[in-house]
Amino acid sequence: MSVTAAQGFRAIGLAAGIKASGKPDVALIVNDGPTDHAAAVFTSNRFPAAPVLWSRQAVSDGSARAVIVNSGGANACTGAQGFQDAHAMAEATSHRLTEAGTEIGAGDVLVCSTGLIGELLPMDKVHAGIDECVAALTYDGGESAALAIMTTDSVPKLAVRQGEGYVIGGMAKGAGMLAPGLATMLVFITTDADIPAHELDQALRQATSVSFDRIDSDGCMSTNDTVIALANGASGSSPDTGAFTEVLTDVCIDLARQLIADAEGASKDIAITVHAAHSEADGLEAARAIARSNLLKCAIHGEDPNWGRVLSALGTTSAVFESDEVDVAINGVTVCRGGGVGDSRDDVDMSERDVLIDVYLKAGESTVTIWTNDLTSDYVYENSAYST
Amino acid sequence: MSVTAAQGFRAIGLAAGIKASGKPDVALIVNDGPTDHAAAVFTSNRFPAAPVLWSRQAVSDGSARAVIVNSGGANACTGAQGFQDAHAMAEATSHRLTEAGTEIGAGDVLVCSTGLIGELLPMDKVHAGIDECVAALTYDGGESAALAIMTTDSVPKLAVRQGEGYVIGGMAKGAGMLAPGLATMLVFITTDADIPAHELDQALRQATSVSFDRIDSDGCMSTNDTVIALANGASGSSPDTGAFTEVLTDVCIDLARQLIADAEGASKDIAITVHAAHSEADGLEAARAIARSNLLKCAIHGEDPNWGRVLSALGTTSAVFESDEVDVAINGVTVCRGGGVGDSRDDVDMSERDVLIDVYLKAGESTVTIWTNDLTSDYVYENSAYST
Numbered sequence: 001m002s003v004t005a006a007q008g009f010r011a012i013g014l015a016a017g018i019k020a021s022g023k024p025d026v027a028l029i030v031n032d033g034p035t036d037h038a039a040a041v042f043t044s045n046r047f048p049a050a051p052v053l054w055s056r057q058a059v060s061d062g063s064a065r066a067v068i069v070n071s072g073g074a075n076a077c078t079g080a081q082g083f084q085d086a087h088a089m090a091e092a093t094s095h096r097l098t099e100a101g102t103e104i105g106a107g108d109v110l111v112c113s114t115g116l117i118g119e120l121l122p123m124d125k126v127h128a129g130i131d132e133c134v135a136a137l138t139y140d141g142g143e144s145a146a147l148a149i150m151t152t153d154s155v156p157k158l159a160v161r162q163g164e165g166y167v168i169g170g171m172a173k174g175a176g177m178l179a180p181g182l183a184t185m186l187v188f189i190t191t192d193a194d195i196p197a198h199e200l201d202q203a204l205r206q207a208t209s210v211s212f213d214r215i216d217s218d219g220c221m222s223t224n225d226t227v228i229a230l231a232n233g234a235s236g237s238s239p240d241t242g243a244f245t246e247v248l249t250d251v252c253i254d255l256a257r258q259l260i261a262d263a264e265g266a267s268k269d270i271a272i273t274v275h276a277a278h279s280e281a282d283g284l285e286a287a288r289a290i291a292r293s294n295l296l297k298c299a300i301h302g303e304d305p306n307w308g309r310v311l312s313a314l315g316t317t318s319a320v321f322e323s324d325e326v327d328v329a330i331n332g333v334t335v336c337r338g339g340g341v342g343d344s345r346d347d348v349d350m351s352e353r354d355v356l357i358d359v360y361l362k363a364g365e366s367t368v369t370i371w372t373n374d375l376t377s378d379y380v381y382e383n384s385a386y387s388t
Numbered sequence: 389m390s391v392t393a394a395q396g397f398r399a400i401g402l403a404a405g406i407k408a409s410g411k412p413d414v415a416l417i418v419n420d421g422p423t424d425h426a427a428a429v430f431t432s433n434r435f436p437a438a439p440v441l442w443s444r445q446a447v448s449d450g451s452a453r454a455v456i457v458n459s460g461g462a463n464a465c466t467g468a469q470g471f472q473d474a475h476a477m478a479e480a481t482s483h484r485l486t487e488a489g490t491e492i493g494a495g496d497v498l499v500c501s502t503g504l505i506g507e508l509l510p511m512d513k514v515h516a517g518i519d520e521c522v523a524a525l526t527y528d529g530g531e532s533a534a535l536a537i538m539t540t541d542s543v544p545k546l547a548v549r550q551g552e553g554y555v556i557g558g559m560a561k562g563a564g565m566l567a568p569g570l571a572t573m574l575v576f577i578t579t580d581a582d583i584p585a586h587e588l589d590q591a592l593r594q595a596t597s598v599s600f601d602r603i604d605s606d607g608c609m610s611t612n613d614t615v616i617a618l619a620n621g622a623s624g625s626s627p628d629t630g631a632f633t634e635v636l637t638d639v640c641i642d643l644a645r646q647l648i649a650d651a652e653g654a655s656k657d658i659a660i661t662v663h664a665a666h667s668e669a670d671g672l673e674a675a676r677a678i679a680r681s682n683l684l685k686c687a688i689h690g691e692d693p694n695w696g697r698v699l700s701a702l703g704t705t706s707a708v709f710e711s712d713e714v715d716v717a718i719n720g721v722t723v724c725r726g727g728g729v730g731d732s733r734d735d736v737d738m739s740e741r742d743v744l745i746d747v748y749l750k751a752g753e754s755t756v757t758i759w760t761n762d763l764t765s766d767y768v769y770e771n772s773a774y775s776t
Binding site for chain 2: 044045046047074076077078079082116117118119120222223294295298299300301302304306307308309311312314315316317323324336338339340341375376377379380381382383384
């Protein structure tokens, strides 16, 4: 049900011919109210795509009523024309919805795009898609919307959680360019909880910081990453912010894990946990450095518990640790003890898809997990065989 | 001729059975004097290998007479026993050389190892190899030494330059884990110039900063990287430091380019030049971020001039630039102009092995080049199919 699981949200996804494949490529989400609270986090990339520029501005007042999304083109690095096109998508959505009886100003329409960077969108097809979406909007359109935002994803990503008297549902897309600071990742979350915009914003930032910010597929950060949350209060339930944040975090972690599990070419899901770090920042730096080692990711692909490559990556960081105190366990076997040889590599069973790498810094009390995946020939193939 | 091109240096490389393959795996270089000036730079990895710990201390007085090297095992992350083994290699080399009439103290023997991290060396074989090396040392042994330091290298790397009245020769090994701050890279340079140790040190640091520090194969930094320079004054020529640094830099760049050209699985040699950067540090940060984008490296492998991936990587840096002013040229075609679409991708010829990526930041006057290579299925295969 994804974005239509909560009361009072309509959605739809359909094919407008933007993708050469003919697959679904336009999605629309509409919030029927009563409230129109919205929050969003965006890529920190310094080449933000045109729709990011538009949506960042549009959501800055804490309200939004609709989101129009296209796949098949990122509308990134497209200059002034690209921004005009993003603006035109908001205007057309506003216009068509108002004609159809749902009065929404263009400033309350957020815009997202995903696909190839550096090409202008085929706006005639986009406009036709918007028209069709408005006509087809439905209270059970969440799944069709989730299909329409996919690019190299092999499966749609959906999540729903029940809070006390309210529902949070969401959908996500993203398979490559997944990295902290978000990625070629679009995430849409809706809730019928009655929560003020500033609390929604606070909850969203907290939830993304421990979910989407903790997955790192290939260290590459995209120009289009966006996570949007819409709240309409339709349930009449006004949750405590802490409890709401917990449920929202649960939804975000669920979607984040689905993203990393579907990462391009991946054959292993790797959880890198840094224990006893001096600080959370230290733990994050260490875990990310390890998660970005191509050599380690190749070794895991080859089912080789190559702990030397864990230490090599850790050794490039500024995290607090003594090199002769660090332990490393792979799938529960402490293959490195005190920075040197530990238990036998041969005892490590690497046959499962899930791989656990636990690093003990013995420098403090913070624990941080980053989720990543292995580096495979399929990743190379998917990212060299055609433009994405 | 490599390390025996300069007068007064003997060397040898041979097979001692450390490598299961039976290929050459021990090399020895001896400086016959008259001077014994030496300088070295080492990995900045915080898990330096045992031989790095030994050699860093041994060369700190600016003198060294011999270098004993093994491939087939990195002696890294091997704890106290590993350090004892590195020490024993220096002692044994000193002992055997002295017996053979070349009196050299253990403190003047530098030690280098390369190969798998986290396993102790088979010291009986190492000792037998040292004995054989001392017996076989010769004034034309440079090429055999270059063969014996190879691991996954497909070819030995040699370079020789003639200065005014003196010669600088060198050899290098390294094919993966090549990154700034040096890598699984061992480099040995000898010269018969008469140059004081502190000037040799200064020249070596200058030369490595614009050669080995500017190649980045896979962003991974090794525990064993070492560059050693030995000067014996045998030519009687006392060059100006500036002129000497220039010749030395030329040797280092030659070897660095050979390393990157032989990087594991590479099918493209990529030169990323950042022009008009605000500072050299900015240019380096930008060029390195681009060089480390797996997505870009896959695209280049697929002969796709995907400039969006150049901007995506650039956008993660803190370098000074305005996003709507950046130009990117690939093989001479300005595919991105002012942060947006430039000339047609179709005009870019990617069929050659060499690929030039030129990024114009328009923020200053610094120009920096980083050399890297593409990311291929062969890289994944070489680094997943067996432990290295």
